[in-house]
Amino acid sequence: MPRTLPLLGRTAVVTGAARGIGEGMARALVRRGARVALLGHEEPALARIAAAFPGRAAHWPVDVTDEAAMARTADRVEQRFGPPSVLVANAGVAAGGLFLDHDPATWRRVVEVNLIGSAVTVRAFLPGLLVTRGYYLQVASLAALAPAPLMSAYGASKAGVEAFAHAVRAELAHRGVAVGVAYLSWTDTDMIRGAQHHDSLRALRARMPWPAGRIYAPQPVVDRLVRGIERRSPAVYAQPWLRAVQAARACLPAVVTHRARRELGRLDGRAGLSATGLLGAGGEADADAAGLKR
Helix, strand or coil: CCCCCCCCCCCEEECCCCCCCHHHHHHHHHHHCEEEEECCCCCHHHHHHHHHCCCEEEECCCCCHHHHHHHHHHHHHHHHHHHCCCEECCCCCCCCCCCHCCCCCHHHHHHHHHHHHHHHHHHHHHHHHHHHHEEEEEECHHHHHHCCCCHHHHHHHHHHHHHHHHHHHHHHHHHCCCCEEECCCCCCCHHHHCCCCCCCHHHHHHHHCCCCCEEEEEEHHHHHHHHHHHHHEEEEEEEHHHHHHHHHHHHHHHHHHHHHHHHHHHHHCCCHHCCCCCCHHHHHHHHHHHHCCC
């Protein structure tokens, strides 16, 4: 437990809080003294988490791509807890497979949730952050730093949210709102476990060079992200080696293309390269909410 609690009495908002990194961050933020608003699709899971912290956490089921619903939710959160000092745009979905094989609606949904949903989230809660001179953490990915073959929508959306966060940081710096980007590699969440059920994604991860191919325990990731929030860090690396990837990112497209030419050449034409649909139980919940085929 830290000696000081910079988040004590502050309001934090976490999207995608029903499971995985979002749930872990919500729990950690409460333990750091914050009042936490949990947002996401899965109301029973959100309610279970909030019930563990009576008076210190509350939940609102909402689709982050729905601008009107998010604006209403922001008003309700402020009425309940006051203006937010922390906003964590964590909600995200992923789908695997070759771009040409993807269901267009599923591909579009990944971009809508991850990129458009982050922008909608910031638009809804930014007025409160301006009042508190708060901090917005955008959860990105290794996929923002390097090409992600077989995950084109996910890679495009995570590169997009990184660029979006950098732009918003520049716009808000003179108004006292800090913006950070969190970079994560493969972390043991429901989404990644869903990816492991598909031959192509499992094979490509296994062939990634060490340490990029490892699957990491979630709690150390959560702890680093929350420390980044407390420090108002502009960049938070869930795995320290990602700093080196950041430095080398200019050469990574050529390196990834070289490796993918060999690996995808081995897999091409196999059923394992077929599109996966949205991954994991969280992806299934989003697909149901959006009316997508699974």
